[in-house]
Amino acid sequence: MRTQEYARSVFNQRPVPTVMVVGGGFGGLYAARALARHPLRVVLIDRVNYHLFQPLLYQVATAALSPGEIAEPLRAILRKNRNVEVLLGDVTAIDREARCVKLEDGAELTYDFLVLATGARHSYFAHPEWEAVAPGLKSLADALEMRRRILLAFELAERERDQTRRQALLTFVVIGGGPTGVELAGAIAEIARHTVSRDFRNYDPRQARIILFERGERVLEQYPPDLSASAVRALERLGVEVHTGESATEVTADCVRTEREVIPTHTALWAAGVLASPLGRQLGVEVDRSGRVPVQPDLSVAGHPEIFVIGDLASSRQPNGKMLPGIAPVAIQQGNAVAANIWRAVQGQPRRPFHYFDRGSMATIGRAAAVAEIRALHLTGFLAWIAWLVVHIFFLIGFENRMLVIFQWAWSYVSYERGARLITGPWRAEKC
């Protein structure tokens, strides 16, 4: 309350600077929350009305959690921050000279400081036509589309009498062996081996093949080699076939072709590449191959000290020259750092360079298995999985969501059941 009273008194004395934050992901939300503590006017704009807890998105795609459990309305999160205004809107252009952003309906909103945190989509490199046949996983809509395809394949297999066509329906190909690909492949294997294992009368779901392609030498290549090897062992125990050094050369509605083989499948899932939000191209600086905006040590854009870029949209390096990965902890710390620098700038103090504090990273592989790298400590198996659970529950926004997710996970653990096995959307139009 004290800060807000201070804000009010300042508001009454002179116009307060407006900080516009575009994007309500980890970077934007944490920036807005940190900015709200200062006597500033904060406007948070997003195309959706919720903050999405993206690390658990694969659990929606694999029917374990419902969308509402990993998403929380931005308004509800920021309700008590009376100096924060949340707007549902789509920023289509940035006018750096006039210091304003344009929305999809032509409305113009001016800012004193701009924080751009619009993230990234998946990229199909030179093959945009693959998007229609191999969906990626960045939004809730993406996750529901993946869920629809995975569950529908099992349903159509029940009606299919031809053995070859049925096996194609029961073949799932995940392209890309990063954390998302590993988590997806593990979760699909669990669905086939456990969740639906006794649900069909005309075939045994355990005959499903789950194949993970990684073009590099090993999966989870941002992790140390011993953790990659441990992840492969965990995936293979679940029945996932891990093919490294192999990448998709053609993806169609009924097959995936690589340098070495042709896999008949109707369910290809994309976890291979990302491309940053197109807004980054409007800042007058050259973006990198993935569309990311190079930033100064204080996370501002060269030539525009009032514009900051954070999260997956930023191309930011540690002092040792290593590129920061596109993960939630980086975005969160950048959001907080930017808020501090803006407040310093308002007060006329010098800005500070951003330093990422690496607390470690982790990925999960199905039930009761994970890998975690916490500085020199490498965890695998059950212990890593417990660590993963605790961290993800802890960072989940909203008490209600935490309780629901804990309950769903506990129930899934004892029952092998998945709480959101719904096929929604038009299945007839999309039949293979």
Place this chain on the structure above:
Amino acid sequence: MRTQEYARSVFNQRPVPTVMVVGGGFGGLYAARALARHPLRVVLIDRVNYHLFQPLLYQVATAALSPGEIAEPLRAILRKNRNVEVLLGDVTAIDREARCVKLEDGAELTYDFLVLATGARHSYFAHPEWEAVAPGLKSLADALEMRRRILLAFELAERERDQTRRQALLTFVVIGGGPTGVELAGAIAEIARHTVSRDFRNYDPRQARIILFERGERVLEQYPPDLSASAVRALERLGVEVHTGESATEVTADCVRTEREVIPTHTALWAAGVLASPLGRQLGVEVDRSGRVPVQPDLSVAGHPEIFVIGDLASSRQPNGKMLPGIAPVAIQQGNAVAANIWRAVQGQPRRPFHYFDRGSMATIGRAAAVAEIRALHLTGFLAWIAWLVVHIFFLIGFENRMLVIFQWAWSYVSYERGARLITGPWRAEKC
């Protein structure tokens, strides 16, 4: 297990009759479960892969519950009934002579007995064009569309500077004063008065108008007059304007016109009429005005003792000549009765006429208020609400769903929060 062993032994001796159940709502699901106890081959076909607990659908439409919490996969429910086969399919035609149904892809499935339980959709009477501007509430997709429109109206009001246009965005019109209309109007009023009351910076959500139109003399007209009056008082306490004896004469994207007034609104919701599934027209008997199929006392169709119609698709009368209402308890009892009659027919025993046992009915009006008629007992207010909670939790299928719904309700009760306040789907295309 004993029944199943018996079934297996009978299966091995001679071909068992095939009972085809079309539709996995209350009627079809309970019929399939009851049939599964006998040595019969049961095939349950539905267009979706889940059983929907329709009495709580309005809670999804008003962001209180997630779709996964009121839907359970048909396969999971019937997993242990090894003589039941669940098929995802859309029955497009019935060949009564050949005793087979045709699916959307041309596949033909033969039956010895057919149970038709495909329910009803909402009806716009002579105005099919109203469907695009005033969605009804029968499926999960309908509920998500309503939720999107309700939440989006509040969001767009935050961006609207014109006072008149903002008030139109903040006006919600519910057409039809049956249980669904009453429940919807009460829930929207709660959202405006409590859930989002402190979430907007540019207007006070409590200025929202919620108007309920009922063409008849009173709301909840299937209930006794004292309960209708009590429902109106509860609605008015929440701020809902109840207009009886007034019906929509025109519904467009920006207004609802009645015999007496014109209400500028962008959010009209339809809860006024139902039309039975078109499959009922393929049975060779004349359907009633709502498309319902008249049935014999044993629930079979005249001239076709092997075809049964139950639930909202059936036009069935009690011995006193009163038409049975389209509610879950009727469908459930009919499902069980049909299963018993089919088993009697297989054994060569005479069939029994269906008698509905009326345990009462109830509707809820927002937080801590409801009306219930249990034979001579009329309950209102908190007591009726508790009865409503207990009955709805008890009949919800699946232990996991029951726990999740209890938790969500308890949490909403203490926090006034709603667990699924997500706008999903393309909002830009649909902007007012």
